[in-house]
Amino acid sequence: MLESGFKISDCDKCVYMKDTTHGYVILCLYVDDMLIIGSDDKMIRSTKDMLKSKFDMKDMGLADVILGIKITRTQNGLVLSQTHYVDKILEKFNQGDTSIARTPIDTSQHLSKNRGDSVAQVEYSRIIGSLMYLMSCTRPDLAYAVSRLSRYTSNPSKSITRLLRYLRYTREYGLHYGRYPAVIEGYSDANWIYDIKDSRSTSGYVFTLAGAAISWKSSKQTVIARSTMESEFIALDKSGEEAEWLRQFVEDIPKWPKPVTAICIHCDSQSAIGRAQSTMYNGKSRHIRRRHNTIRQLLSTGVISIDYVKSKDNIADPLTKGLSRDLVYKSSKGMGLNPLNE
Numbered sequence: 082m083l084e085s086g087f088k089i090s091d092c093d094k095c096v097y098m099k100d101t102t103h104g105y106v107i108l109c110l111y112v113d114d115m116l117i118i119g120s121d122d123k124m125i126r127s128t129k130d131m132l133k134s135k136f137d138m139k140d141m142g143l144a145d146v147i148l149g150i151k152i153t154r155t156q157n158g159l160v161l162s163q164t165h166y167v168d169k170i171l172e173k174f175n176q177g178d179t180s181i182a183r184t185p186i187d188t189s190q191h192l193s194k195n196r197g198d199s200v201a202q203v204e205y206s207r208i209i210g211s212l213m214y215l216m217s218c219t220r221p222d223l224a225y226a227v228s229r230l231s232r233y234t235s236n237p238s239k240s241i242t243r244l245l246r247y248l249r250y251t252r253e254y255g256l257h258y259g260r261y262p263a264v265i266e267g268y269s270d271a272n273w274i275y276d277i278k279d280s281r282s283t284s285g286y287v288f289t290l291a292g293a294a295i296s297w298k299s300s301k302q303t304v305i306a307r308s309t310m311e312s313e314f315i316a317l318d319k320s321g322e323e324a325e326w327l328r329q330f331v332e333d334i335p336k337w338p339k340p341v342t343a344i345c346i347h348c349d350s351q352s353a354i355g356r357a358q359s360t361m362y363n364g365k366s367r368h369i370r371r372r373h374n375t376i377r378q379l380l381s382t383g384v385i386s387i388d389y390v391k392s393k394d395n396i397a398d399p400l401t402k403g404l405s406r407d408l409v410y411k412s413s414k415g416m417g418l419n420p421l422n423e
Contacts, residue, residue: 398412
């Protein structure tokens, strides 16, 4: 690849790029599967011919399915979905159940360690693994539920049944990407000590481009936050870390508008925003001081900007806790998750 004029992306060593006066080609590699994107058909064909001369490979033509992800082209843009994979999960682990659930998590149920007998531990782990792949590729709405349920694999209960029923209800959901807006936006949120038996908060973020999510995460915080502000600030730090990587990645992409504008991160905590924008620090919390310096640097160098958003409009909210039916639907739509026929 390097001999043919390609350059390796500094952010992702599996992405190769070639930019010429005639056009550009981007090659994305995953083990023995690859996706070739380009602005010129001749450059794409010459790239394929070069690869065929070096490797025994098969040209599958126009991309239709890659790594189990279905690519559907519409008049408005692209849709990424995994309906076939969802059907395989339901057929394997939830075949006899025809019930549905409209939310992935029951807000009235607080999960805790199972003190009774373990319920099919191996099968539970297989379900979690399958759902993790689905969540990582095209289903950000499953992130919090999968993250929370994966903490009980050592002695599981039947709590995963509801998530499978929600999957049945949303089996045709896919990420709908349009042509605009061609800017990356981020949303950050945290839930401070959701469960009294667990003193650590949950962070969540989601970044969108062209009307749909491109990056998301839901995870338990590694340090104990002493207040809501601290938990939101820790989540904001993780969001800033991802925003920095995304900005560096798109800077390498040929023909992406330069200079790349600062990525705006929306946060629903006025106190966390105030702390981030303040140059003063009282030094009482060491774990916050390091994060404060990091966020201040990202702000001063123009990598990110921070803006306030109301909690009801924060689409990262479902990545930190269970929500009601209406809020789940609203946030999913905000992340570009819609049925395939919409």
